[in-house]
Structures are given as structure tokens and as C-alpha cells.
Amino acid sequence: MTSKTTIVQALNQALDDAMAADPSIIVLGEDVADREEGGVMGVTKGLSTKYGDRVRSTPISEQAIVGAAIGASLAGYKPVAEIMLMNFTTVAMDMIVNHAAKLRFMSGGQTHVPIVIRTMTGAGFSVGGQHSDYLEAWFAHTAGIKVVAPADPAEAYGLLLSSIDDPDPVLFIENMPSYWTQGAAPEQGKRIPLGQARIAREGSDLTIVTYSRMVGEALAAAEALSKDGLSIEVVDLRTIAPWDRDTVLQSVAKTGRLLTVHEATKPFGVGSEIAAEVNEELFGRLKSPIRRLGGAFCAVPFSKPLEDAFAPTARTIEAEIRSILSPELTH
Amino acid sequence: MTSKTTIVQALNQALDDAMAADPSIIVLGEDVADREEGGVMGVTKGLSTKYGDRVRSTPISEQAIVGAAIGASLAGYKPVAEIMLMNFTTVAMDMIVNHAAKLRFMSGGQTHVPIVIRTMTGAGFSVGGQHSDYLEAWFAHTAGIKVVAPADPAEAYGLLLSSIDDPDPVLFIENMPSYWTQGAAPEQGKRIPLGQARIAREGSDLTIVTYSRMVGEALAAAEALSKDGLSIEVVDLRTIAPWDRDTVLQSVAKTGRLLTVHEATKPFGVGSEIAAEVNEELFGRLKSPIRRLGGAFCAVPFSKPLEDAFAPTARTIEAEIRSILSPELTH
């Protein structure tokens, strides 16, 4: 039996392993040093004790945090910056979008910005409208930055290592409500390449393309549907930008049906891009219209029943799939 | 013959007419008062002379600009804030996304934020990577804010009046390179309702859905294609969020083919949402795969040939349409 770990531990291990191997890796963010408890969630715990000044807690100054990461990366370091919650990327968007993502291009390749910006988010924690948003579509729409969102501890570990290795800026999105969910422990040093999706479950009737916490919900839905003989393939995108077209297209070519699922709201979301591309590539070869599930089109509500109704769940995914497959089910 | 005007003049007229009619309308932004020349492009020229303290030039402090607009709107004013260039919305994203767009919802409807944020952008002015981006997809993906982008002077006038009237926050996107292009003058006071697209040209073979400066390019392409007997319908979205599904679906149901065109980069852009929705609604009824055109996936390059190659043009739109229709053309 493999040993178990949590996403928090896996991320901590990835940072530790990376820093041990490469002295150019440095870490900054609010409360990340051990004097400040190694991060509000403990992701960076122990690192400052082990690596000293390479780990720095910062003032609450997100522009300065990302700016410092960018500058240090231009000078040869590989900074991992934490923006505590994804909603707070909003105060650092100039640094992320106008600078980190563009300096390689605008300098004609003379400089580059190999930084990782770790950030967490996700509904389900009763923290309301300004602390729960998934904003990955914004960054995927931005040339020059990669976007990664792991679904379990081993994935978090392997993808964070690859994100740190990567010569380009990476926005690394962690789901807060699943931080302490147990999963198989990663194999030390094992990287998961960016840009490669994974078939989290094989199936033949319909493909779900998803990522982050929704992978678990999709798998649960697939499991439930399997009891009715429905065979659902679940593709975990892992890297949202650039996304793995080949894997997605192969899967949908096989199943003939696609449902995209993410926690971000559906309109103008990641699912729309995937649907648009798959529709174009597999025109005339789909058995039913591509459907998309996403969070409700509103700020994440505080009130528990509303918050529970905000994001897709195994149950709503299952229902959506039944409605897609119902013509077949009913004849 | 109708008289002619420019977008700059039309916007100025809309602001003037709105301010004359409603004393709660106030204007703020960098250099907007006449002491500072009434805006770097002259859009607000004359307003401070006429309306005094209701028009205020601000320091270079975009968070404070949008914040002041939000606060004043909570107290009953209807502020029109200028963020000089769309790329500078990046320093005000917290105010726009976490506050302006969410306060109505998070307050349970007790407060609302009837502000307009005017901003300009667009490639073609040789201003390079940090001054030309179209970022409308970000805001369209944000619940609680509307996004409007006019294509000519009369449209700019009528849509700005409606944006000011609107009880919700509106991001109003102006194209810089076409600021001084002449067009028919608007009829005084004539509003163009938000959320309603317009058929800019009727056609039967293919629908182009577009907005902002690209409407002109699309019309030119349609005109060129008409010489070969191809009949292209051009839908000017006008309001990007919420977009006019009915008009778009009706048009595509009629033509059976869709090409979306915008200056923003294609991946995860507005075209993807439209393609995804149309594919879903008109599944099995399309004659060919939906195609999307957008700006190149890079920062807007400075070098003229690269900048010229960045965004779609009448020529590339025409070529794309020919390639879509080529099976028919060749038999």
C-alpha cells in the first residue's frame, strides 16, 4: 500500500526538494517564513528554518511581492511567490500581466521571468465573495504565462516541481478546501510535465474535461454513473494553459461526447475555449452537443446553501451527464 | 446627407448631453479637466469649463480613481471614470472586480455601483506591448459588470448614454486608432440599448460576429466578398457582456456558418464563448465548423510589420471566410 499525504504536505515537500537541489530557488510571500508560522496554511513551514534568508515574509504588498519575484528572476534566481488568495492577484495584475508575462517577448528574448506564483482559492470555506474566485481564464487568455492547477497531492508535488523548473512564469492554483484531503504520496523528485493532461479514469460514453478540485467531483460522478453501465472518461487537464489538445481531442474522438467542468463561472470560462476547439476539430463527429458546467454567475455567496449550490458537484455533474445521454437512456 | 463626426466628438457630446440632463453625473480621471486639456485625446474637453467641479483631474492613481467612483456611486452619484488605457485597468482590478462588480450582490441588493469606466486601447498606434491590449474577456467572465465596445461615432454616442443610464457598472471600451475616423453623426439623445446586437450588414452565406474596430474590417471583408457573390452577414455585438444571444443565434441559424472576429487574442477569448454557445444551440445545424479569428498570441509587438500582422484585417478575414466557404467555391 502506498503511503498517504495531503496537498499541503506535498507542496511543502516539493518546495523543500526543489530548494535543496537548486540554490537559486527563493520563496517570498505574506507570512511564509517560520517566524510567521510558515504560511497561513503551513505550505512553506520549515523552509526558512532550513534555507534561511532564501525565504522571506513580506509586508501586505502584492505588487511589491510579484515585482520582487520578477526582478530577482531577471537576475538569475527562480522565485516562488505566494499570493495568498487568488482574488488578491487583482492587486498585482500589472506585474503579472504587463510584466511577468511580457518581458521575454518585449525584450526580444534577452530576459525571461522564470517565476512561480502560487495562489489558493475555491468555494466551500464560507469565506464569501472576495476570497473564493477561480480566475484562471484571465491568465490563460494572457500570452506568456502558464497556468497549472493540480487535483491531488502527488499531482501537486509533480506539477509544482515542473513549474519551478519551467523557464517561463507559471501561475500555480491550489484549491483551499481540499488542502488536507489525503491522497497517495508522490515519488520523490518525480516531475509531471507541464502541458500534459492525464486520463484520470477511462471510459467510452462521454469525456469530462476538468481540473483542480473538480476532478474529484467528476470521478465521483463517473463512479456513480458506472453503476448504470455508463462509461465516463475523466481527463484532468492539469495544465490549463497551454492545454493538452491532443489528449482531449483523442478522448472526445473516442467517446463522441464532451462535458467541461470547472468551478469558475461558465460564461467566458476555460470550458468555452475547450468546447470551441473541440467543436471545430471534431465537427460532424460529435454524438451530442458539448455541454459546460461552471460555477454560478455571481460572486461566491456566503450563505451555506447558496455556497453549496454555487459550484458543480458530483451530483450536478451526474445529472448533467444523464441529461446528455438521456436520448440513449430512454430508447 | 447626414452630417459627419468622429468617435472622440461623439463621446464628448454624449458626456456633455448626459451631464446637462443629470446633475448626478460626475467625471474623473487623469487629465480630464480643461486645466489639463480635457483628456489626453480631448474626449472630455470643455466639460469642466461647463460643469465645474463635477469634472476632476486626478493623480496617477487608478485604484483611487475607481475607488472614488465606486464610493460616490454608493452615495447616489453616477460617476464616469476614465482609465486612460485598458492595460492600466490591471492596477485597478481589485476595485473593478472585487468591489464594483460585487457590491450589489454581496450587499444583498442594498447598494449598487452605477459607474462607467471608460478606457481606450487597440493595436495600430505603434505603442507596443503595454498599451494596446484588448482585455474584454476578463471582464465578461466577471459577474456583475457589463462590457460595451462601440464601433463608430453614432454607436459610441448611443451606447455611452445607455451605459451612463445603466444601474450597474459598465466597462466601456474605446478603440484608440479609430478615434478620429469619421462616421454619421448621432441623433441627439438617442440611446442604443445595452445587450442588443445590430446587424451591420445582412447576408446569407456566413455570419461574422464582431465588435469595436473589427466591425469596420469585417464590413470591408464582406464588401470584398460580395464581388464574388458571397453574401456575408456582419453582427456588431456592441455589448459583449451580456451579449445578445438571440440576434447571434438567429443570424447563424439563417446562414449556417459563423466566424468570430476580435482584436484580443483568440485563445480563451470572447469568440470562444460565442462559438461554444452557438455550437451547443445549433448542434447539427451548422454547415461548417465555427472559426475564430483573434490577435496573435503575444504581446502587441512594436515593429510595424509585426504590429500590422497582429490583429485581424479585412484581408485576413476575407481569406478566412474563403477558406471556410471553399468546399462550395470549388464545386
Next chain:
Amino acid sequence: MSNYPKPDAATLVKIYEKMELIRQNDERAHKVVKAGRIIMPYYSPRGQEVIPSAISVSLTAQDYICTIYRGTHDMLAKGVPLKLLWAELAGRVTGTCKGKGGPMHITHPETGVMVTTGVVGSSMPIANGLAWASQLSGDGRVTIANFGDGAANIGAFHESLNMAALWKLPVIFVCQNNRYAEHTTFANSTAVERIGDRAASYGMPGITIDGNDPDVMYGAAKIAIDRARAGEGPTLIEAMTYRFNGHLLGDDGHYMDKEERQRAIAADPVARLRKRLIDEGALSEADAVRIETDISAQLDEAIEFALQSEYPALDEIRRDVFAHELA
């Protein structure tokens, strides 16, 4: 500060009543959350009671405040109705925001609570706008922008103070320096000893005072409020205080300096003011007890009301996104 206006005995009693309300309200919040009766992120303002209490006695219901996730004390001092507050904390449709905002986003325009933000620093730019409205309309209102010591290092602080000073806005920036920003001490996040001194960067009056001293806090606030109302512009007040608890409920604050924390708790401003009022004869022990009992009863009632209330219907998800309900 010796020439600050002083609160009279009746005003001090009013201040005390607010403080006791905040104290008991906080006690209840801890109890209710720990008992699992309400699930919410709760940021205790315990230890910071004096600040809004001594400010609010010089405000009208029409004056505006903007506050933060830790601002329950600010709201209570301003007069947010307890039932609506608690119903919101419980996520019920009877809450201030129909349960949709929650503890970090309490809004109640009737009592001037215009914005509660969860984003550090963001109370300030919006407060400017409210003050701008008052300046334009001449309605004579003032706006209080509350924020923490950590927030004094974010860009929005700088932009807001510069604009407020330039425009002479009737706004008062109240930095509640409780010595911590999450797990970070004030000294470890701030390159200067007094936030109050930063006012000089904006040609604005700025002071650093003992925010736990009701006389000083009242006097400083009164001067600033009078100034603002008279059209003389903004003031920055750094009110030194102390966060008795960890950052949020569940964080025991073990990383905080033990001695300093004990000293602060031993000098509990609520108990101190109570004792003083009794010592000075402004309040009898019996009156004090009556105040306490009244508050306790009101809280019982409010919490009961909250927990008996309905949750919002699911279609609330489609309401209040825009003026018109979504399809």
C-alpha cells in the same frame, strides 16, 4: 493631546455601552462558532473596542464608515441592528445582506455602514468616493475609513491619502494598529515606527495615539471629524491598540509575544472604563449591571432570531448580480 476636547460623563457612558456591546458580541461569536451553531470565518476585534466607540459618539447615523473583515466593532459602534447583523453572520435571508455577503461584507446603509471589505486596504479608495459625494452635495457627512496596520503598506493606502489630501475630502483614515497582520508583527512589516507619521507624505494632519484610551481617542476623533465637517480636509489617525486573539477564530495566536499579550489583556479597556466610570460616579454598579444584562438579552434575542430565520432561497444566486434578475 492635553488640549483635546474631552468626553463628558454621559458621553463616556455611551462609549462604554458600545464597548460592552462589542465585548459581549465577541464573546457570543466565539461561543456560537465553537458550538458549531454558526459556521463563519470570525476575526475578533476584542481589545479594539475603544476606537470605534469613541469615534461613533461624534458621528450621526448619516455619516459613513467603510470597514474590514475585522470590523464588527466598527459596525456595532455605528449602530447596525443586532438582529440583522447576526442573521447575516448566520447566512440567513433576514440578514443585512440576505445572507449573501456574510461576516466579511456586512453592509447597512441605514446606519452608514457602506462597505465591509475582505481585501486589505480596499476600504480607503471607496471611502474617498463617499467623502467626495458629500463634498459635492454639501450634505455635511463625514466618512471614516477603517483599516489595519498591515494595510498601511499596500498601494491603495498611498493613493487614497494623496487623493484625499489633494481634494480636501471629508474623510478620516483610522489605522487600527493592533500590532499584527495575520502572523506578522507590525515591526516586521513596516519600515517606520509610526503610521501616523506617514500623513506628512500627504501634507495631512496625522497622529499616533493610544487608541485604547477613550479620552484621547474621543478627542482626536472629534477634532478630525470637526475638521472634516468644516471642509478642512482629511486626517490620519493611527490608533494604537492590541489584538487580544489570534488572527481569526481557530488561530490561538501562540506566535504572539506572550508577555505583551498578557499585559494588553490585563489592561482590558472595557473593564478599565467600567471601573473608572463607577469610580468616578458616572455609572453605578447597578446601572452597569443593567447595561450588561440588557445587552446580553438583546444578544440572546438577536442570535435566536438569526438561527430561527430561513436561509435564502436558491434563486437568490440569480438576484442582485445585476439590477435585473438573471434568467
Next chain:
Amino acid sequence: MSNYPKPDAATLVKIYEKMELIRQNDERAHKVVKAGRIIMPYYSPRGQEVIPSAISVSLTAQDYICTIYRGTHDMLAKGVPLKLLWAELAGRVTGTCKGKGGPMHITHPETGVMVTTGVVGSSMPIANGLAWASQLSGDGRVTIANFGDGAANIGAFHESLNMAALWKLPVIFVCQNNRYAEHTTFANSTAVERIGDRAASYGMPGITIDGNDPDVMYGAAKIAIDRARAGEGPTLIEAMTYRFNGHLLGDDGHYMDKEERQRAIAADPVARLRKRLIDEGALSEADAVRIETDISAQLDEAIEFALQSEYPALDEIRRDVFAHELA
């Protein structure tokens, strides 16, 4: 300032050479753009020549600078090769950035020009990071963050100065106060008289000096650079200067105070230093002319090189987005 280190005659000549290069370069830019030979947005640094010239003589090629759209003078003083610069201005593949960046985004790491930004204020947070790298590696470099008076009112300024002071970073914040931000005067955008005073908000040395006086500018920069190199942390220098031209080429600056502008132009720091060097015997008229002629020839050559160079191939659009070329 009387105890500032003074530049010796040879250093002053070096400063002058840089200034003359900047002056002539600016003249050419006006000419070339007006003649339609190059199309670019051009933000003239004319009038601000002393600042980077007097700073750069105390810098090594390894030291870093971050500058802004108006920073041609900063780049030239730091040593950016003229040919590469002009080819970039002309959008040619032989330019510093293969023509992809353009005038607002000149980058040339070999001479330490790490970032040129078009976003007001954004040079500062990145400069901190470069300085942080030097602090970590102990490479002894210093970083200069250039920005304008208008930029001193944006959030990034505040966050950057606080972090730099807290971390004692080897960075120097150089506010080039040319009295205007686009069409807005300094007084109309800033609630305080001296940006240099804002250093007090960060416990950082801060001075406001005559940035058009080469002795003072040299001395203040030298002290700050030495401090930074010695690990003693950052300095804020507000260098008072004047923008001779409108905001950008095409804007005639008619809204600027006429007398003030005339006074500033009459006191042209380039002509002044030339005269002084000759008066003081540090430079002969003949040498001065030789310098001028040399520069002129170099500019001829650079502009010729630029205009003769090829534009980048269209596939450059797919390169440098990521490390790997896009498909």
C-alpha cells in the same frame, strides 16, 4: 549638500559627454520622427540630462537600472549601444529587442538596462527584485529605479519603498521631478511639496536636490550608491528638473507655464556645463567640438544602421512568447 563628494574635472567631462550625447540623440529623435523616417511614440528627456549622467559615472556596467518610456537618457548614460538602440526605435530586427519592444521597452542586460516600462510606477517593484538578487548573491551591484513625479502617487511607489527599506535593499529610487505628468502639474497631482520627504514614511534617507546641478546630483547619487553597496539600504532621491518639451512628440506643451518653461530652457544644463568646463579649463573649445562631432558621427552611423536594417520576420510573433517557439 556642502559636504557632498564632488566630481573631479575628468568626471565632470564624462558627465558632460553623456549629456551631450543625450541632447544630440534627442535632437535626432525629433528630426527623424518629424521627417517620418521612424514612426514611434517619443517621450523627450530633454532637460533631464544631468540626472542619469551624474549617476552613471558612479555605476559599473554590471549595475542595474530600471527605467520608463521617457528613459532614453537613462539608457544612454548607462551605455546602451547607439546602433542597437536606434534599430530598436526603428523596429528593426537588429535592435536591442529585435524590434519587438520598441521605445517604451528597451532592454539591454549587457549594460544593465533590465526593464523599461510603459506603466507608471512599475519600474520600482521590479528594481527591488534585482536588488534583492544582489543582496542574496553578494554580487555588490546596485539598482537604480527611475520614475517620474507623477509616478510618486501610485501604489507601487509606496509598496516598493516600504519593502526596500524593510529589507535594506541596495536600490536607489530616483524620482525625476520634471514638474509635469502628461498635462498635470506636480502641484495639481501631489499633496506634498517634496517627494523626497516621503522617504520619512519608510525610515529611509530621502533628499530633494537640484537634479540639474551636476555637482549636487553626482554627490547625492554617490552617497546613495556607496550606501547601497555597503549594505546600508535604499535611498530616495528627488531630482528636481524640467521637461523642456510636451509630454510626447506631437504635444507642444502649450499648457505649460510659459515663463517657467523659458527660464528652464534658458538654463539648459547641457549648455551650462559645457560653458563651465571651458571656463574652468577642464575642456578646450576644440575638445568640446570634437566631442560634439564624434557624437554626431556616431548618431549618423547608428541611424543609418537602423534604417538600413531589416524588419523582423513575421514568425517573430511566435518567438519569445515562451522559451519554446509557438507552433
